[in-house]
């Protein structure tokens with residue numbers, strides 16, 4: 001087991017399934033993967049005296065916030081969740097709070113509430129390679145652009161937004177990675193749990209992302225308007241100022257850069273990581 005073989009002081013838990021719509025169809029799978037895995041990990045950590053834990057949570061724990069309550073802060077209410085995926089994140093946050101209350105001088109737990117991470121590393125060598133049918137907007141958009149999928153469904157045209165499509169706080173995945181690096185220096189100041197919003201603070205509609213992606217790939221995206229997707233919230237974006245104050249982190253990359261980097265990854269890797277052995281053998285060393 002890794003805990004016996006290595007001298008571990010901090011665990012980052014990135015595991016789990018992550019599709020809102022899919023979770024409404026497969027709740028047992030979500031409860032099994034997204035909660036049992038983290039519980040087992042925490043048990044092993046305690047047995048091996050590892051105190052520092054960073055949990056990948058999600059903005060979905062805020063449920064569907066009132067438009068008057070945006071941008072959303074870490075202190076705003078959580079738990080009124082719209083789908084099983086979100087409930088698993090919320091229940092795991094509850095477990096972490098309970099652990100910290102039980103042993104306040106032992107655990108040092110950072111909960112990162114990601115908004116919508118998208119994009120790829122600017123080298124075009126590291127990106128998302130979904131197995132099977134992707135559920136999220138950006139990989140689907142990229143698949144339409146490369147011709148792997150005929151058309152993009154746009155879920156909802158009657159939300160109260162400038163173009164009728166839902167608003168999200170899309171954040172470049174490299175900015176998310178950088179936020180994690182910042183946490184490592186901060187554990188000495190943490191007792192119990194600390195929660196951070198990891199977003200840009202700016203809301204974009206699904207249409208904004210489609211238009212930005214069309215510019216990145218230089219071609220129109222075939223689309224069709226569909227009804228609302230179960231479990232979707234109309235509008236959410238965050239106040240990320242706590243992460244800036246405590247961790248010295250803020251998002252630096254725009255939504256146009258997210259699209260450009262994602263498109264570079266797809267054009268350089270049309271078969272995803274099927275060719276990953278080539279990457280390993282090349283001795284690639286990517287700097288963050």
Ligand SMILES: O=c1ccn([C@@H]2O[C@H](COP(=O)(O)OP(=O)(O)O[C@H]3O[C@H](CO)[C@@H](O)[C@H](O)[C@H]3O)[C@@H](O)[C@H]2O)c(=O)[nH]1
Nearest residue numbers: 018019020058059114115116136137140153154155166206
């Ligand atoms: O084919 C698609 C897929 C999505 N959307 C819309 O695009 C937006 C974003 O959807 P998606 O990319 O699936 O993200 P979310 O449902 O907002 O949830 C994502 O973002 C959360 C916050 O980080 C994560 O916790 C979840 O894992 C992740 O699925 C939503 O308005 C969807 O309705 C479409 O219009 N068509």
